[in-house]
Amino acid sequence: MKIGLTGGIATGKSLVAQLLVKRGANLIDLDQIAREVVEPGQPALQQITEAFGQAVLHDDGSLNRKKLGAIVFSDNEQRKLLESITHPAIRTVMNERMNRYEQQTPHQPVVVEVPLLFESSLEQYFDEIMVVYAPREVQLPRLMERNSLTKEEAEQRLAAQMDIEEKKRRADIVIDNYSSAENTEEQIERWWREKRLG
Template sequence: MNIGLTGGIATGKSTVARLLVERGAALVDADRIAREIVEPGQAPLAQIADRFGPEVLQADGTLDRRRLGQIVFADAAKRKELEAITHPAIRALMRERVEALERERPDRLVVADIPLLYESGLASLYDAVLVVYVPRALQRQRLMARDGLTAEEADKRLSAQMDIEEKKRRADYVIDNSSSLDDTAKQVERFCLEMGLR
């Protein structure tokens, strides 16, 4: 079985993913793949530099994520242009890795961690969707603290994603990560038991 794991920025998807892996799940991480496809020498990086200019590259030829983020989070049309470059490559590699893991161990739960699962229209590719949830005010607070953002910068990033309440509404399963790590771990344990993981 495979599940799509999603939530919003700064809701704690990485924590929940780690807890699932500790309980035997295999993980395919869209953020990690997104970094892989923009490494020097990869076609999407060249396309990004062509589209957004050489200022999105650092002196060593790697992507300047902060600079690119400033451009695309300030302009929805530019964000869509970036997504048109990166999303097809990310989707193809995600699918390839999920299928390889399913072939390798058909009895294992495969978790595809995809922050923009709903926004990208990918939910139907998975047997179920697990949403990691925190209320938006807490999400904003955590994002500002984690990334050193101003309130305005945090709000732009939050507005670029589907509202967390809508994601929660659409979910097959929800982990509420607004309390303690211990509470989150207990919810993950219950989910794993329901999924047949020991």
């Protein structure tokens, strides 16, 4: 079973991913893959440099995420350009890893943590979509604290994603993660038992 795990920024996807792994799920982290495909020597980094210039690189040739982020979060066209470079590379690695896990451990679910699952139109890759939900008024202060952002910077990042209420509507499974960690774990445990995974 292939589960797409998503939610909004700072809704607690990583916590839910850990709870699923604890129960035996195989986890693929798309953020991790996104970092791998832009490492020095990877074709995607070369394309990014060609598109955005040497200014988005550190002196050692690695990607300067802060500089690139400043460009793409303030300009929709630039963000789309970056996504057109990185998304195909990320999907290729994601599919390879999903297939490998399904062959190695066919009875364990493969959970793919995908922050921008709906925005990237990746629904067709998964049997079910699990959305980790926290309302916007919880997301904003969490994000500001976690990433040391101003309110304006945090709002920009939230605006770059689909609204969390819309993600909730599109979900097959909704995990509410705005009260206690214990409550979140109870929801995961209940879902795991319903699917007869444990």
